[in-house]
Amino acid sequence: MPAPRLLLLTAAFGEGHNSAARNLALSLKKMGADAWVIDPCAEAAPWVTRTLCRLYRWVTTHAPHLWYKIYCSTDDMDFSRQRFHLLRKPERYLGRYLRNHPLDAVISTYPLYPYFLERIAAESGVKTPVFTVITDSMEINASWKKAPTTAWVITDPQTRARLMAAGLPEEKLFDTGFPVHPSFAEMSVLPEDASVTPFRVLYFPTSKKPHIRRTSRALLRSSPQVCLTIVMGKNLRLLYRRAMELKREFPGRVRLIGWTRRVPELLCSHHLVVGKAGGATVHEAIAAQCPMLVHHLVPGQEQGNLHLLEDLGAGALTETPEQISERMQRLLAHDAAEWRKMKRKLAEYRRNDGGERAARAILQAIGHSELHG
Secondary structure (H helix, E strand, O other): OOOOEEEEEOOOOOHHHHHHHHHHHHHHHHOOOEEEEEOHHHHHOHHHHHHHHHHHHHHHHHOHHHHHHHHHHHHHOOOOOOOOHHHHHHHHHHHHHHHHOOOOEEEEOOOOHHHHHHHHHHHHOOOOOEEEEOOOOOOOOHHHHOOOOOEEEEOOHHHHHHHHHOOOOHHHEEEOOOOOOHHHHOOOOOOOOOOOOOEEEEEOOOOOHHHHHHHHHHHHHHOOOEEEEEEOHHHHHHHHHHHHHHHHHOOOOEEEEOOOOOHHHHHHHOOEEEEEOOHHHHHHHHHOOOOEEEEEOOOOOOHHHHHHHHHHOOEEEOOOHHHHHHHHHHHHHHHHHHHHHHHHHHHHHOOOOHHHHHHHHHHHHOOOHHHOO
């Protein structure tokens, strides 16, 4: 039997969609499937997509409560009928792509694509199984829940329970965990009894320039045993001058990194991660058994990710320097007893192979269970 052909659809509106698609494609390929990723929005309307992505990042970073109003307004939308003018080109592009590429299944990590696929199938008469990967936890937007799909791939048992309570059929909810990079399943993590001198903190700052100094100083001043790794990523040019000030102010205690592919390794080798509550970051921290402090929360879509961390006993919201300092002192008190308790909770939960589990569930659903090995 030939290898199954699976197309993964992503969108650049938030890194969680891209991470889930890339990682799941890697897991599918490891199992012998033919899998590849495309972004119909970026392919069909690149300028509009880049502009909307910049706007999305600015609003969620600098005006999160405005984004929350936009987010809540989608609850009453009928996406099966909605044809946004800006999305017509991506929908037509996807239709042409599917006509030219016969597939065994389509996997979407962005909530609007299943509605495109339903309309495309109605016009073409060719229906392909569609799997929707929900990249957030617990607080799930209506666009995900109403999606016309063969099944939903979800991140955790709490989310599954909430979706069942909302009326989604139990047999269509695949609780696999977030599709993190396959390397997480093979990496060693810091054990619960690890030394906390130094106490290594991994920090992902937002593009808010004043915040990098405030947050970093709160972390570093909370205890002399704290050493900080700042990963600036795409914000390197924007934040570099302020980051260098910190490096000079706290000699030997600050390490600076720009864009990197080594996030799994960094998470597994640090005691704590500080970042925003995006789906990818939260679930990568869980996979690495690395407790997390959330310094920036986008209301609506990221609230459920924070709630999951809190339910697991593995994280907390610390939005101000005062909250960060107080929490750090609690974590490190009595030979880091609270940190060790958080590590123990994450070790008991143990979710580091979501990509493999999701790939296995999807392949089984389309009748290719023989590829699982």
